[in-house]
Amino acid sequence: MVKKEILKLVVGFRQFRKKFYDTEGALFDKLANGQSPKTLIIACSDSRVDPSLMASANPGDLFVIRNVANLVPPHESAQQGLHGVSAAIEFAVTGLKVENIVVMGHRQCGGIRALMTNDPEQKQETFVGKWMSIAKTAKDNVLKNHGPVKGEGDMDLLCRHCEMESITVSLENLKTFPFVTEAIQSRGLNLIGIYFDLEQGQLFEYDEVLKKFSLIQL
Numbered sequence: 452m453v454k455k456e457i458l459k460l461v462v463g464f465r466q467f468r469k470k471f472y473d474t475e476g477a478l479f480d481k482l483a484n485g486q487s488p489k490t491l492i493i494a495c496s497d498s499r500v501d502p503s504l505m506a507s508a509n510p511g512d513l514f515v516i517r518n519v520a521n522l523v524p525p526h527e528s529a530q531q532g533l534h535g536v537s538a539a540i541e542f543a544v545t546g547l548k549v550e551n552i553v554v555m556g557h558r559q560c561g562g563i564r565a566l567m568t569n570d571p572e573q574k575q576e577t578f579v580g581k582w583m584s585i586a587k588t589a590k591d592n593v594l595k596n597h598g599p600v601k602g603e604g605d606m607d608l609l610c611r612h613c614e615m616e617s618i619t620v621s622l623e624n625l626k627t628f629p630f631v632t633e634a635i636q637s638r639g640l641n642l643i644g645i646y647f648d649l650e651q652g653q654l655f656e657y658d659e660v661l662k663k664f665s666l667i668q669l
């Protein structure tokens with residue numbers, strides 16, 4: 452079974468090689484010497500939410516961070532703990548000097564459902580529980596503004612609200628990184644919130660002035 456799945460990867464890579472290596476002026480002739488993506492996308496690890504596939508992007512186009520529920524933790528001292536997400540953001544902003552940071556949330560996010568259905572305080576001993584506590588304020592806001600939960604349909608709707616609300620928490624957390632605020636001021640770095648409704652095949656963009664998500668017309 453494992454072998455079959457690995458074989459699929461190899462067959463897929465054969466096609467990738469043909470497309471990006473085996474032609475005159477192939478893309479990797481250039482990319483072998485470096486990368487200069489203009490956009491950092493922070494997306495969920497969910498197998499249905501692949502930013503490069505969704506954007507029909509080529510190698511070199513997007514710098515991507517994927518984690519459970521596409522969360523950005525607040526800035527903390529680099530001297531304590533290990534901060535994989537913060538390190539990747541730091542490199543994208545100060546090293547690659549990306550022009551945009553997109554936080555992309557999505558419908559039916561398992562991480563958000565775990566946050567909404569369990570008390571994260573009770574689950575702090577798990578990696579997911581501790582990680583999802585980043586979005587606790589999103590949960591609190593959703594329950595305050597849209598709660599309480601009466602049935603499963605309500606919970607599904609509250610999860611949708613929280614999937615969106617947590618994007619705004621991550622956008623705010625991005626601003627706690629000194630190099631992010633510095634890049635916003637000195638060179639106009641854009642922070643963008645996107646919500647992917649995978650049920651409907653639609654994208655929504657967060658409007659910071661109106662404080663709401665609007666459908667992107669395709």
Ligand SMILES: [Zn+2]
Nearest residue numbers: 495497560561
């Ligand atoms: Zn997710």
